[in-house]
Amino acid sequence: MATGGTSALLSQISDDFLECQVCLEPYRRPKVLSCLHTFCQECLEQLHKRQGHAQHLECPTCRTKTELPGSGVTALKDNFFVESLSDAVKLHKTVKETEGESSRVVCGLCESGQEAKSYCVDCKEFMCDGCINIHGRRAALKRHPLVTIDEVRSGEGLRAKSRTQPCKLHTDEALKFYCETCKEAVCRDCIMVEHKDHSYNHLAKAAGGMKKELAAVLEEADRRLAELKGKQQEIVSKKSLLKVNVTQVEDSINKAADEARKRLLDQVNAEQKDLFQQVQDIEKETEKEFCTIEDAVETAIVGLSNTSDFGRNVINHGTDLEIISVKADVQSRLQSLLPEVSPDGMRLTEGESWVRFVANGAKTDVLALVGEVPDGTTGRLGPTELGQHYSGQGQDELVTLQDEIHRTDFRATFTTLGATGRLGPTGLRRRYSGQGHEGLVTLQNGIQLFTVKYTGTYEIEAAGAAAGWGKHTPKSTRGRGALMKGTFPLEKGEVLKILVGQEGVHVVRGNGVGGGGGTFVIREDNTPLIIAGGGGGGSGLSERKATSDGTKETSGNPSSGGKAGGAYGAGAVQGGAGRVGGGGGGLLTDGARSENKFGGKDGSNGGEGGRAFVNGGVGGRGSLNNADGGFGGGGGGFGGMFFRGGGGGGGGGYSGGGRGDDEYNQCGGGGGSFNMGGEPSGESGANDGSGYVVMTLAG
DSSP states (O other): OOHHHHHHHHHHOOHHHHBOTTTOSBOSSEEEOTTSOEEEHHHHHHHHHHHTOSSEEEOTTTOOEEEOOTTGGGGSOBOHHHHHHHHHHHHHHHHHTTTTSSOOOBOSSSSSOOBOOEEETTTTEEEOHHHHHHHHHSGGGTTSOEEEHHHHHHOTTTTTTOOOOBOSSSTTSBOOEEETTTTEEEOHHHHHTTTTTSOEEEHHHHHHHHHHHHHHHHHHHHHHHHHHHHHHHHHHHHHHHHHHHHHHHHHHHHHHHHHHHTTOHHHHHHHHHHHHHHHHHHHHHHHHHHHHHHHHHHHHHHHHHHHHHHHHHHHHHOOHHHHHHHHHHHHHHHHHHGGGGOGGGSOOOOSSOOSOOEEOTTOOSSSOSSEEOOOTTSTTSOOSOOTTTTTTSTTTTTOOOGGGGGGGGOEEEEOOTTOOSSSOOOOOTTTTTTSTTTTSEEEETTEEEEEOOSOEEEEEEEEOOOOOOBTTBOGGGSOOEEEEEEEEEEOTTOEEEEEOOOOOOOBSSSSOOOOOOOEEEEETTSOEEEEEOOOOOEESOSSOOGGGSOOSSSSOOOOTTSOOOOSSSOOOOOOOOTTOOOOOOOSSSOOOOBHHHHOOSBOTTOOOOOOOGGGTOOOOOOSSTTOOOOTTTOOOOOOOOOSSOOOOOOOOSSSOOOOOOSSTTEEOOOOOOEEOSEEEEEEEEEEOSSOEEEEEEOO
16 A cells, blocks of 8 residues: 555544544444444443433434343444544544654653654554664563554554454454354454354455455445435426426416406406415425425435445455454445435426416406416326427337326216306306316306317216296296207317206296206307207196106297297297297297397297307396296296286207296296217106206216
């Protein structure tokens, strides 16, 4: 070994390695824990007393638990490697301080003041030439190893000539052999007696092999440390990018919010606050993931660094005996740490756009004016598209999204969203939260626009709404909606228009209630898929009339007095008394309405006809007492207080039901239905309530 090399190695040993980290003093009776951290025996005894654990001791540095032998801290392994290394470093520094100075190292055995030429490792004294001769003539001191002052100053040979450890059983014999059977250092007498038939080797040769084994494990530890530090840098970088990403998104939200605030200031402010909260929630969840992995990386780095430093110092500065003593502990500690700190198990969320913002621009016909923060690739929902994230990588073209795994579970139920009366719903709120069509529905003038999630065949069930009811027309007698079913092939991304029929209004007083709205499932170009007719409204009914039910046939039912339903459109516009009901609205044509109040051609004081689907599907207004028809083209009723007379409204549907006659104990006709699906089925008058649509992915 070169002179400068050993000197440099001894100079590089830090004070932390040679000082107890509890008392911050040089080690006194140093003891090694199972995690390879070393502390003074007295410090560990006090710590054990404070912790109150009889069977184990918790390391104050890394919290690893060390099982204690029966006799406690005293029985822990002595770290004589650190103790002897401390003496070597201290001696080396003492001699190095005299370099370039007029002072010199003097003999410590005599009072001659002569310059010391050598240092006795066992006596721990500097000696001049005279004392060296005397020292060498004494039989008891002959075997003491001597080191020249130059060797002490350079560090060369200082550790190699450290005294040999005596055998615990045979104190006059040194430990010079290694019993491979018992895995321990032994003396010559041990080989002849206690280890007579065991396999053994010279201590130096055994230590050489162990050095190679430790070096191989430490090399793997170095590689893993480099990977962990790279992962740590990646986390720091991505946390910085996350902050930039969040700031950019918040700037975009602010800009969109300022533009929308001009239209609806109060709503925009409330929505903006909600958006920021969503962004912060996503940021917190993502940063929490980063911090969790970062903590694991830092803990792994500390554990591996401490163990590697210990092992490397043993290899570089330990004697053969010291290497043998700690080799198994170092190797065991590294083998226990390496599987736990693999960066492959510390995966981070891919991509840099953890938070996204989709602005709604100038849209004002939906609840969200500013825009929305999709759940994106973090939080409870997974990514929605692969994009180019894996382009050019090994897994390119081998990775597909697993969203399709839930296709067979897809089921969506569309309701009135809590709306009642002649006008449709105005807000989605959170009524579809947690369901298959969450986030896929928007509102346009009460009609729900649904974007198909998966390509496949869907079973669609549509039910028309029942008619209104009142004091003179109880619920048990009112017309009920039709129920239609069919299967339909749909493409992912296709938009369907869904109008869910609403019941006619509850009329507290008066005769002639409004008709129920039809339920429509229509393609974006207004091509009908399935339509269920609504029930017709009655006037003073004592029992239910079949003609008032929504029918599974395409033509709407006539009134019970004979007024016909419309063809592919609306309740017939026929002559009659002035207090008739309004006709039901169809797919393309509005229902008939009274002359005086609503600008129709006959029925001077009757109700208003329901609007066609293509004209918005609004229910007709009642002439009196709010006897309105339901959203979905339900015709309005007369609603007057006359003891006899006053017609009910026709039901909405594919073809509207006939308007009710101006007679007591009569009713408007139920709306017609339509079904272009496969495996079609239908039932007249099957739904006694609000309309609904159920879509189930069949295959």
